[in-house]
Amino acid sequence: MKEDYFKSGLNKVKLGFHDEAIKEFEKAAWEDPENFKIQFNLGTAYLTIGEFEQAIVNLNRAIAINPESSDALGNRAVAHLAIGEDKKSENDKNLAIKFGAPPDGINAVLDIVRDKRNNSDPFKNIRN
Numbered sequence: 001m002k003e004d005y006f007k008s009g010l011n012k013v014k015l016g017f018h019d020e021a022i023k024e025f026e027k028a029a030w031e032d033p034e035n036f037k038i039q040f041n042l043g044t045a046y047l048t049i050g051e052f053e054q055a056i057v058n059l060n061r062a063i064a065i066n067p068e069s070s071d072a073l074g075n076r077a078v079a080h081l082a083i084g085e086d087k088k089s090e091n092d093k094n095l096a097i098k099f100g101a102p103p104d105g106i107n108a109v110l111d112i113v114r115d116k117r118n119n120s121d122p123f124k125n126i127r128n
Contacts, residue, residue, distance in 0.1 A: 002031040006038055013041070018049050029058075036065040040072050043079075052079040070101040077106065081113045 009024035025042040032038060043058030059076040063069060077092035093110060097103050 002028040002035070002038070005031070006041070009041060009045070013045060018045050021045050022049070033061070034065060036062050036069070039065065040069070040075075043072070044075055047075055047079050050082075052082045055079040068099045070096045070099040073099065074101050074106050074109075078109060078113055081110055082117060084117070 005024045005028035009021040009028065012018070012021035012024060022042065022045045025038060025045060028035070028038045029042055039058050039062035043055045043062055046052075046055035046058060056076060056079045059072050059079065062072045063076065066072065073092045073096035077089045077096060080086075080092060081089035089110065093101075093106055096106055
């Protein structure tokens with residue numbers, strides 16, 4: 001059953017239906033909470049929709065299962081940076097690179113997140 005939920009989640013991600021994918025991944029995680037692929041994809045889906053704290057929770061679970069996953073560490077670095085946890089982000093980035101993430105790629109992504117965070121202004125639409 002968990003395989004069906006997981007496959008359905010992957011298909012929904014491919015179609016861009018991240019909220020629906022999360023529901024499917026959550027069902028799969030309920031049945032198999034120690035599955036790296038499920039926790040990783042669930043964390044990544046939460047990251048994609050901007051639910052950074054929940055992304056960190058699921059990526060923490062994935063990393064506990066596979067501590068050398070450069071993808072999970074890289075995604076967690078993005079989530080930490082998005083919520084202003086720069087030191088944690090830097091630590092994750094360095095570990096991700098140590099375990100095989102391309103430095104140019106991860107640095108480029110983190111630069112984009114840093115720029116978006118620094119230029120965000122929640123009141124810009126009500127000024128003037």
